[in-house]
Each structure stands twice: as structure tokens, then as C-alpha cells.
Amino acid sequence: MPDVFRLLAPPSRRHLLEALRDGERSVHDLVERTRMSQPSVSKQLRILRESGLVSLRSEGRHHLYSIRGRSLREASEWLSYYERFWEGGLKRMDEALQREPGPRARRKP
Amino acid sequence: MPDVFRLLAPPSRRHLLEALRDGERSVHDLVERTRMSQPSVSKQLRILRESGLVSLRSEGRHHLYSIRGRSLREASEWLSYYERFWEGGLKRMDEALQREPGPRARRKP
């Protein structure tokens, strides 16, 4: 239970995860995409990796990082308990409180 | 804008939001439920309120707080981009990755 929300708090780490949305990326790629310094990228990637949010695959001297959904899922599930607070206003809330809500698919903006 | 993830990072604030899941609560209630000190509760509630995560309704000397979903929704939407990384294991991932091409050699500007 290594607080996923704490890991996602700094924008720099979220930027890295955003840059990884469409697949594996090398550190060099991530530096260009995020405009962070290379040491910063490496350092944050290490934290993300040790927390299980990304995985690393080495190919020669290239380190390829990719997203690992498991931990992010925990955060998503935590938030799913609050969906009823933005879905359809307040009136149907009592009803929604009856059931035990599980993780649900969310819609994109 | 006001980094929702940063707001959710400290467990104390998440505990408060959890205690508010089933409706309006007074500060005193929240102190009992979370076993935090009263000043801490008030302070964190202020932060949550100024960030739009909870709303306040005063009734006499009682301050009743309740959840306001709007900002939480932002976080949930951000996470929704990563659903494909945990939905149905790894096999469906390749599919999701098809639309966006993988990492390729990049040139410096």
C-alpha cells in the first residue's frame, strides 16, 4: 500500500506517466518529451519503478520503461467510491448509498 | 488546476474524505471517526474546502462538511487513461497500443 496518490502528487511524475501512455519509451525519449533534466527523469523513474507503477526492460544500453497498471488501479478504485458525488447531481445519492459500489469504468472527457 | 493528486496524497485528508462517504458530517464527528486531533481536522478541512473537494454548511455552531465531486472527477478522468493497462491483463494491451505508434528514433531539434 505504498500511497499511490503520494506518488502521483508531483506533476513531474505525472508527466512521465503521460509520456508513457502510448507505450514503451527510453529515458532519452522521456527527457525530450517532458523537458526535464535527465537526472531528474532517471530519479523519478526509479521511484515509479520501485513502487510498481512502471516496469523496466533493458535492451543493450537503452532502458525502456512502460506503464504497469496494478498500482494505478488502486487509486482508481478508491476514487470510484466518489463517482456518485458527480454523477447526476445530488438527488439520487441516497439510493446510491444503499449498494456497495465497486470499481466502475469511467468515461473520458 | 490545484493538483488534486497532491491534495489526496496525505492519508489524513483521504481519511476525512472516507469518513464523508456516507454523507454530511460535523467536525466533531470527523474527529471521532478519524482519531485525528480537532485542529488537524479543521486545518485539513479548510484545505479541502478551498480546493473545492468538500463544501461547508453552517448550522448554528455546527459546521457540516460534505463531499463535492467536481475535483475528484478530474483525478478519476486522468486515471481513466490508464485503464487499458490493467483491464483484462496484458493481452489486450497490444490492441490498445495499435492506434498510437510505439517509440521511434527521434532527432534533436
Place this chain on the structure above:
DNA sequence: CGAGCGCATGCATAAATCGACATATATCCC
């Protein structure tokens, strides 16, 4: 096999907070 590239790490600094404690403000009840 040596130079250059890709990546990681160590250290120091600075900033952001979280919680504890004491205290201030406001409302209610007798």
C-alpha cells in the same frame, strides 16, 4: 580498445508540509 553515448547515483540545498500545542472566535444553554 578507446571515445562517446545513455543512464544512474551521490550530495547538497531549498521548499513544502504535517502534526502538536496553545489560543482565539462563535454559538448555545441555563
Place this chain on the structure above:
DNA sequence: GGGATATATGTCGATTTATGCATGCGCTCG
């Protein structure tokens, strides 16, 4: 009014944490 209850705020100390800069290390290719 006065005391008790409910909540808010101010201050301080301690801890965590995020870069910036310099450097170390492994791999690859000419």
C-alpha cells in the same frame, strides 16, 4: 451574562522531498 461546547487559526519544529549539479558506470561502435 457566563460557562460550556464547537470550530478555527497561529506558531513552531521536524520531517519529507524535489530538483540542480557533478560524477560514475556500462555498453557500443568505429
